[in-house]
Amino acid sequence: MVLCENVIYTKASAGQLCKAMVLRLVTNPLVVQFVRNAGFDVVWVEMEHSTYSITEASMLASAAMMAGMTPIVRVPYQCGMGYVQQVLDSGAMMVVFPHIVSAAEAKEAVKMCKFPPYGKRSLWLQQAAVGLRTMPMQMMADEVNSMASAVGVMIEAEESIINVDAIAAVDGVDVLIVGCIDLSSDMGIPGQIDAPKFKAALKAVSVACKRYNKVFGLAGNYKDLDFQDWVINTLGVRLILAHVDSNLISVGAMECAERIATIDRTVVHN
Template sequence: MALVNSLYSQAAKGALCKAFGVRLVANPSVVQLAKNSGFDALFIDLEHSTLSINDASLLCMAGLQIGITPFVRVPHQCGNGFVQRVMDGGAMGAAVTISKYPPFGCRSMTGQLPIFELRSTLANTIIDETNAHGSSVLLMIETRDSVDKVEEIAAVDGVDVLLIGSNDLAIELGVPGQFESSEFRNALEKVSQACQKNNKIFGLAGIYDAPKIQSWALNTLGARFILGQQDSGLLATGGKRCAEAISEVLK
């Protein structure tokens, strides 16, 4: 079977890959809701959540079944073993060497993988299809050091996306929450330029309900991967609006 990866298919058209963040809801029904809403990918967060690897696998498998590409954010310094378990659970994206099979990486081979519908699959097919389509590499740019070394990072073979972690990066730059500041904007411009130079995809995460900044990132800087919102954020804002609307009716 040929693997379909929305990050690659959208990038090939110069289109935007829209990701839905999951950090709270373990029920796979949330995946169908994300698909119905028009998102192309999942961004399952195992760094800032209590979701387990098993939760992530169930979400990934649901995504694979209905055609929404699952990516998983792993915790900082979690180790290759953790990343490999996430990938074997159905994720289609992680970090470079452990996400790829030899000769491009050092991922260990196993059978009945979710991305191949748990079917027995020839080893060569697993290697070729996974390395080409089922192992996207998204690197988070969240520190001043990563911005300073972005040319070196962007030049790494096998990296697909440099994804801005907006909140952590702004804090590192000394401008927490100040996404309109020159410090933050200059950093994004530098990352964008490195992506363009090295044919990588520029991505934005952590900035929601801010169309002006999002428009600048998408239309000026050329971002083609964006984390649109997370389940927790949608529940928080939607719940608040609902309660306020009910209170207004009472008046």
Template sequence: MPRNNLIETISEDRVCTAVGIRVIANNEVVSLAKAAGYDSVFIDLEHSVFSEKDASQLCSAAISSGITPFVRVPYECGHGYIQRVLDGGAMGIVYPHICTADEARRVVSSTKFPPKGKRSLTAALPHFHFQKIGAADLIQQLDSTCSTVFVLVETKECLENIEDIAAVDGVDVLLVGANDLSLELGVLGEWEHQTFQTALKKIATTARKAGKVFGVAGMYSRPDLCKRIVRDLGARYVLGQFDIGLLAMAMNKNMEVLRDLGTGFYPYLMR
């Protein structure tokens, strides 16, 4: 059975770390994530042009590397699409723009097998390296460790209905989508604004009371605030940078070094 690092880190009261993958569809990015020490990868199908095949290859590589793959799907992508992503190796689905408890119940139904949901059964899955597994064991293992449900909290309506959403059986993680939520609240990127801080506290308190995991995404540029959210509000899932952001930062830093190599030498070269 593949390890779900989110479940394991929560059981040890540790933070589950994640790196986002949006532009690099090669397995090497998973190897780099493993070498860096990340617990999970956050594969983005909402804001990328990745195909289900791309996602499946990344998920398979992550499972083989001992990193847990979670996949964010597009809004209202449909039950059939969710089925393909799960069968492709995802160990959890991140659902954007969930606003009501009814919507939360629908996405749980797409993720879980009967009687909890309506996921259909197939064999030879990458979660088990395509080995034959008995149907009853397969369902039990997939439902318990390979079907984590993340609800992205990123709208005013979701915030207003957060208690009802958190009460839905099968919802595992309340994940703050900081950029979209702050945009909806009229304080885009103002992480220390009282309105945003009040929203964070409400979500964290609701998650704790409902026995759900509280997570945060989109605030990687403010590690000081992320540390406070972990320490004071109990966040246990934190999404760091995406691959494109990490590449951009590394390239900019490298270019600073290269520019510095030529400082003070141009007069000599002109002789």
């Protein structure tokens, strides 16, 4: 009954890689068509590191559903249950919570996303994930709980690694996502993804995900193909944030300007 497949519960859980495009700058929902044309599975709507309003996030998430892609929304840190509920009511099929460092925090994240008896989310009858259809209350709650309210937690601190087994064991947590930038920074080795200490942390997340049958996700590395090969094919990453709209625009603009500069004979050199 949901508008589109939730690849976290289907493709990723079956062992296939899901590729996400991160949107944090572009607000026009037509950008989703470019993402679909490129062959992505997921539209990741970034609200922690953007100025998106809930309305703008809803438009992007709804466009993703209509295009047949799974919309995932990362909410701001400690935004509260009311904010999370609005994001879910308006189109997210998975909410990602930043900076989760304990099992207790992971349990609270699940409670925010699930209708009773699994959580404390308030029940509203028109849900974007089921196309705003009128449905029997219990049927709608069961459908959204099971297919359109996945929970992702960001593993971004050394303390998270210490507690990663307990976090992965939390019932209702579907995905553990390593944030490479924040985790390496918190470890005192910013950006050093090949450091033994950092690679050991990723291995610990991989082991925990496999032990509790959770999806392993990765964010924050968009260029190092060897590293991506290792995390996908050795560690078992099944959700990868492949790139960010603002990064693509920035890099593309610089490459274009540099390319034109190579044939520019109008510049006067003193």
